[in-house]
Amino acid sequence: MVDSRLDIEKPVIKERGPLWDVFRRLSKRVTAMMGLVIVLVFLLMALFAPLLAPHDPFEHSLAHKLATPTWDYPLGRDELGRCILSRIIYGARISLLIGLIVISIGILIGVPVGVASAYFGGKVDFIVQRFVDTMLAFPGILLALLLIAMLGVGLHNVMIAVGISTIPIYARLARSSVLAIKARQYVEASRSIGSSHLRIILQHLIPNSLSPIIVQSTLHMATAILWAAGLGFLGLGVAPPTAEWGAMLNGGRLYIRVAYHVATFPGLMIFVTVLGFNLLGDGLRDALDPRLKT
């Protein structure tokens, strides 16, 4: 007897979720993968600094100050005879912390402001946007410098100052995303079945406007690290013994004629890390939303 039932195998569709999808698209781009690798190395350095650093980053030895690289001290020693490699590895922690806090301040304040501004429109939108315009009229790092001048120098104040100056950028970004989504039918449908403002904002507007914000945050990580290092370089950031890349560069600057390695390596580290976040950010933009491609 032949079984009359047709034995058709159901095609197997693997559900891997949107994250996997983004990663698959990301993995097709060499530059984006390079960025991802750099960012992962940076994260590992920050997380496992005590295990990776060959020496104590604070242990100084004036007898060996400005010593050139050796096998024991691969990147040489700084102006106080401290191991530059170890200080760079520990410095990753500070940079990561700065980046995360700056972006958190920008997103946690900027996004709700932008969403509310776009959702409610009218007078609220007008007033908020004029305020955003004014904040954006401060060129580059200037607003951060003004805030630091008033708050006083130090790592916390650097993070707060740079964080505050990114708020208008997130507000503007969230606003334009929401304006585009607000008019979609599913939002109208949700409103017509009587959803509250809060429900519409939390369930529809914010989740659907996340892509540009994720892309912007990755790129902002680069800017935050760059700015914070710049402020450290100006002597406005961390207090001395702390290992921070910008401050290390500032320390080495004075010895550039006699021992260039002291300023070269921390700067190279800032450059590579920022490049990594920029590459990843560019890749994510292409993977998440090809329309944003410039």
Added chain:
Amino acid sequence: MSGQYIIRRLLIMIPVLFGISLIIFTIVRVLPGDPAVVLAGPHATKDVVDQVRVQLGLDKHPVKQYLLFIGNIFKGDLGTSNRTGLPVMKEIMSRFPNTLLLALASILVATLFGVTAGIIAGVKQNSKFDYLSMLVALFGLSMPVFWLGLMLMLLFSIKLGWFPAVGAESFKHLILPAITLGANSTAIIARMTRSSMLEVIRLDYIRTARAKGLAEKVVISRHALKNALIPVVTVIGLQTGTLLGGAVLTEIVFAWPGIGRLLVEAILSRDYPVVQGVVLLVATVFIFVNLIVDILYSYLDPRIRYH
């Protein structure tokens, strides 16, 4: 039409300028501590503090205080420096031309290299030059200005001895700082020019120009470039303003006597009147540059004026 446009733009600028002065006013006064003590400086005696309080009208209502602050700005009075005792306006004006020179030289470098690289990369899309120049542009975006400055100084001043390392005495002193400060903008302008070029050369009128048998050179230089460069003008304008703010780091590296260095010195010595004055000036210049760019833009692209 365009006269009206300029007037409208000028009118829009007024509230932004007031907004900026209001933000600066608020930041300086709202933050913890007595602003009179803060503005008088750390070593001021009680008499001086009281004098500052009266001078700034800090005993008056906040709204009155703000009006007084604005009134003083219109009179050109930005207070006196805690450090030198000189009028802030005088301090700024003795340094500002240096920063302006540096910013203009940087934007010249950035425009020259950025636009050229962007056009070639756009016209020869996916070529080796395209990949290479866009990679270099990404490097330019990621490079810490202060590190680039130090590395250029190390190579061209200390090792090769071609240019002086610090100071602002001659044209030779200008070259390294201008390249340093312009690097970031070069990258941004190159990327913008390339994408704008790519957009334009796909348009119908370019296809028409090619179809009627014009040489590719003519198509690019006479037809495509004109429209492709319009958005680039905006970016160049925006960069000029950003450079004024970004000059801070470059000026420190090369000991360039501009307002960026003045600002950092003022922050480190808690010389608040100078900080307030420099920030106010740079933000105002930035807004004016944007205005000029917008007006220029409306001449280049007549469609803008009719919006």
